[in-house]
Amino acid sequence: MNRFFVLFLVLSFSHALLYAQGAHWLPPETRATLDSAYQVKLVVEGAIPQSDPELPAIPYVETGFPKKELLANSGSGGNSSIVYSYILQPLRTGPHTLPGFLLPTDRGLVSVPPFSFWVGEPPSSPSFVSSADASLLLFRKEVWQGEPFPVEYRLLAHAGTFLEITGQPEWTPADVLVDRWSRPERVSGDWRGSFFSGLRYSALAIALNPGKVSLCPVSQHVNMETGKFGQGLFSQAIIRPLVLRTSALTLQVKPLPTPPKEGFTQAVGTFRLISELSAAETQVGEPATWTLRIDGTGNWTTHWNLVPPPIPSGLRVIEPAPRRQSDPDSLFSGSLVLERIVVADHPGRYTIPPYRFTYFDPLAGCYRTAQAAPAVLTVTSASSAAASPPERPSSSGPTAYSNGSPAPKRLPEAPLVGSSAALAPLENRWLFLEAGGAGATLLALWFLLAWRHARRADPMERRRAGLRRLRRIHRQIRRATSVGERQEQLFHWQAAIRDAWLVVPAVPGVAELGAALERAQVDSSTRRAWTELWQEAEIHLYAREATLPSDWIGRSEEEARRIRIPRQSWKGTFARRHFFPAVTIWIVLLSSSWGISALELYRSGRFEQSAELWERSLRRNPTDWIARNNYGAALSQEGRWQEALAQWSSAFLLSPRDSAVRANFALALTHCPGVDKRLSALVSGPVWFRWIGGASPAEWQLLLAIGLLVLFASGVLLLLSRYGLARPALPLRNTLLAVGLSLSTIALSAVALYGPMADPRAGLVIEDASLHSIPTDAEQQSGPVIAPILVVVGKPFLHWIQVRLSDSRSGWLRAEAVVRFFRPSIPSRAHRSPRRVGSGESAFPSSSRS
Template sequence: MQYLRSILCVCLIATSALAQNVKWQSAGTGDSADLQLVYEDCKPTADPQLPAISGARLTFRGRSEQTSVINFSVSRTVIYSYRLQIGKATAVSIPSFKVSTDKGELTVPAYNTATVQPGPEADIRASLNTNRPSVWAGEVFPLTYGFDVARRSFSNFGGEINWDSAPLITEEWGKYQAGETKRDGETRLLVAFRNRAYAPTAGSYQLNPVNQLLNLSLGTVGFRLFQQQRVEQITISTDPVALEVRPLPTAPAGGFSGAVGEFKLTSKVVPEKAAVGEPITWTLELSGQGNWPEIAGLPARSVSRDFQVITPEAKQTPEEGKLFDASLFEDVVLVPTKPGTYTLGAVEFTYFDPKSGSYKTARTPAKSITVDAVSASALGNVTAPPASTDAPVDPASPITAPEAPTDPQGIPRDPISGSDEVCTPFASTSQLIGYASLPFAAVLLTWLLLSARRAAQTDPRKPQRAAKQRLSQTLSKLDHASDSERELLLISWQHDTAKLWSLDHAAPAAEALNDPEWTTVWIEAEQALYSSKRDLPSDWSARAKAALTAKKVSDTAWLRTFLPRNLLPLLAIMLSVALSPNTQAEPSEDYRQGEFKNAAKAWQSTVDANPTDWIARHNLSLALAQQERWGEAAAQATAAFVQNPSDDANRWNLALAYQNAGYTPTAIAPLLESQPLADLAQLASPAKWEWLIIVSAIGIVVALIVLLLVGYNLAPRWVKWVALLIILIDAILIGAAVSGRSAYGIAADPQVALVWQDSTLFSIPTEVESTQQTTALSAGSMGTMDNTFLGWTRLTFPNGQTGWVRKDDLVKIWK
């Protein structure tokens, strides 16, 4: 009996063990790429860690649970759904692996699929570029992740970028930039994300692939009323990228703290003359771009024992949204206890410059401070030292006056108030009324014209008329289109048909057209695009043209001109001007109160609206300089200077901005030299020189007419001397104007733009294509704009070189 019970237990255990298993199986969709990982009579305690598959990738689709009862036997299963992504058609072998379940660790047997066909992801190219094969340890370098996908199939992003950046320290990925290109006759969407990174230690690394989920639109499913868009989610992944991180050269003895990048060290002592017991603030600030997470603090400073030292904690302030652009400052408060002249020693900060491949030292000069005897305000706080009785004072000794201080420099001045030019008042009230009455007729006429224009622009039938015109052109092209062109033309025909019928859906059902003829040609177009039958009926084009001709769209109703919504914009503008308070001084108030960001934002809005307002440009430069944004400040100061070079404040701010930005534009450098031509050019802007040429030419013409009148005895003969003098003066003015205008060179071109920071010149407007030729573009370069594309601008330089630059790296001088 005992023997039978043992056999029964063994059988039960074996049966239980056989029931609990995990295996792969087909999802039953008819597609070998759809797989399921099935847990039978057990539950996973953790998500399965799938094995690596050569040439393929498993994308998780979802999880479900099922419970079934058969012959009073309960069976429970947990199903993980996956899809195989593969580059070329082949069978896939999934090796065995182990999973954790509530019944212990189980082994998933190996599984071989039938031939798997490539999915839509095979047509997408993703890449991760470092733009350079090797970098220095700690060097901040740009990273670009991007992909190109057929525009017709891309729907939206399925999730955030998934990337293990180790061993790099990186910023967050920025907002994506999109562009377009053509490949095999198809429009491709180019998407790029940018950020920056550095590697803390040297070595040879393989950067991990970047993964991202995308939603692709793959036509429609269903028929007629039950049609809906088919969206499939896929995972794209970049190839691993090799990166060589070079070790830094041997550091000089003492002082190197591991900083790599470009840094600036400044020192400021306030006040430089004080009395015993009065506090002196010694500010040390380190700013720049580099591996800030590795920078522990500022260099140590040494001071005389005659000072009480209060050292607060140093403060690091990164730029908004940036990890590698920051400033670190520390205020040391010194309280002198003895009078005398003291020297605050020079401070040095050693860092490695990756551009030059060498160590550099940022150094602040030594500063002298004078401490006088105890002041009256400090008598209650500091005990003055006893007077010395060893050296009697000679009453006959001469008294030497201290040197006169020089005017301070190096801080941006106050913004300029007011406007550029004013008009002379009228001589009398009656004259003012007379002149003011004349424009009203023109205002009324302009009002009616603008109202009529607005009526045409806001006509609800305008999109339908435009769609009908495009449909006529598309149908004409279809008569002679090749097979490859026909697909794009049919898609364009569908989009414009939806607009003609005022349907919001991009791919509506055929019944929505509400016309038998349109419904028939729509269904035939759908079949030609998405079914196995790819040919259109021979009379399709003729029937489509007949249906288009029969579809009537009303013309513009010009009586809409007198509708209130078309007449009211002018009234709204007049009321806003009359009722809105004068906010002209608000940016200046923000500036004086230290709200430099708010002031810069307000002046930037003014510049965007009126790019030739040189005062707004000048004030914007001051606000940017106060934020240590010297590159942009120099560019705006350049624009203000070119637009009004004769203003002293403009020239002073320009010199200060160039000194701190570290660049001087090539076209502006000759104007800053002490030469007669430069002095002449600075008397007026290029535009004013051009107007002088025109006015002088008119003067010469008038003088020549006077000489003709004298020759025909229609004017006194003495007038000819006045005319000849006018010709001589105007000829001199024209020569001076031509010389002054030419001195500006490319800066006088209305399309000129200035590169305000070191950048890269690209052959095509994208960073995704790694095979294109690029070259470095230095800050201060100037070129003329001849084309734009999304966030890119094409520049032509004086030497004939052309290329694309990011719009954010440019400041337009005139536009």
């Protein structure tokens, strides 16, 4: 029973295989020749295609139309096999692959596997008329206008012939743009029983105009053997300079099909279109970059009619100039990058439509349209993002060492009082100018404060201010277009009258106004005029449907012009009560405490505010090592250990002998694993390295300069004694020589061990970043940079800086990712207030840390 069951399964499986559909290639893999047609066959079994299959496009391979060669029926079940024959014309040597595709048949989709073949060189058969031959090869007789087509130049010589090349091939055909020749490749072969060898040059060319084009010969300057002089062993070769030329050729250039496809950009070749968005989700006011990239081989030297990318409404757009990136080895290969920086002012979902690029594909002989996928940008409101700020890693938890044991809980040393920085001496005239300028400025400030105090203490100043406001309010009442606006200005008018006439109550009436006018000793007509104006204003303000008289504004302006208030006397400024007010003494006393205000903030636990003050101080004086030390202490209290390491490293390099600085520097190294080895060796390195910490790099450089001066003095004594201009002072000369050599050797060794840390442009990377080859966020070659690592900062460019890492890499980093040791750095992100991008400002995408 089991045997019959197994036999039944075998027969069923064989029947299923017999009627299974599939497709394969004949031959499965082989070699083709560059200048000859190559035939392949596609075999479809068990199914009938709905139409003759067309092959996908293969770069640098021309394909013909399929030819149905065979229709064979096998068996009674109707299983069929159809064979399609294709003629391929390769245009380049090397491997080629026909990609797989799906073929619709009467029994569903059949998968056609990919097919690979190799194209080799054609057999060389030079037509030698002498010992050497130059030839120009065209692999096709017809090309499309603007299509890059390959050409090849060969220079061959018989074996044993002396041939020396003295120049590059020269070829300047008309109406044809030719790329530069490639590096020569050696070729060899047999011709009529003799061996020959030579060089082969290849290039791409583009025909600019349609029609029949005559290609001029290629010329080559050589030194070649043309014969022999003498006979037998005493014969000598005759070498002469010659110019070898190829034969002229003709090329048929076909015009592009008409009419062109709608939106044709005049691009001819094979291209690929890529689009991407730097961030799929941003906040209101934050920029995002949409990048469109066109890659391929084609007529890059021709002007294209590119359509500007469509941007949806509601987005502000900044359009940088397009960037062309050319292939260094070819004029006809490269890429074009279009960037659009968009900024949304309102939250929502914005869709950037797909971009279409229409070009002519010479391999397929038809127009094609490449389409980039649409991009969707989601913009959220700034308030929703601010509601849940990213959590900062806490520094309260234990830090594990490499062996797994928790780090001991240590606190940074207390901040130091005051500040200290090394200053270079100045010339005396600059000191006198500084003293004179400071004195003059102090006197001017003192006079300005006294004048301000005298003005504020003058009882007439209130009347002057009220009169100035009264004249402005008249213009506002005249411009009022509604009753509500006029009433609002009348309230302001009453307040100005109260100040101009020094009316005592805050809400005065007619009686209080009359009493103030009597104190001012005005005449009866003026008192009656102001009283009438006040009553008419109150009637308009509080009575129903009461209008202001038409001449009210003119009468009020006339009365205001008649008010005369004496001006402030400048002599009163020099009164003792104005030159020595209590507020001036308070400002002087307060100024003495400015230097320790950051310390008071730190001691009261307000670490962020104290860090801001120390950071501001370092912008003015970046070599203040006490401010560096205190700033690092404030940063460490906030858990920002890598930034604290940068500040303490700078303080150590400026003042390495201070005990508090050394302790804080060692503490930061324990909290920052993976720090640069040269930096950590200053504390935990071998003794032969740690001795350089006895002095700063600047002090070692100064000691080196002193040692060189001592050596110079020893050399001067030696010369003077040799020429008899001074008595030989051998002990002094030897002493100077020994001292100079010792100081120079020790100082030079210390500077060499400091390495990049002794460079005034040295700094430290404080966050993981990407090292860019060019200063932009566009797609490019980049490498990771793991912080903290030493760098030497080069030139800046916008918000980028050029750096050279300690591992010999170089490139561009964001400026905020680097803290410089001896020069001001860009403020950190935590202390930078957010700023909305206005319509007239440039917005650039900021780098994000993953």
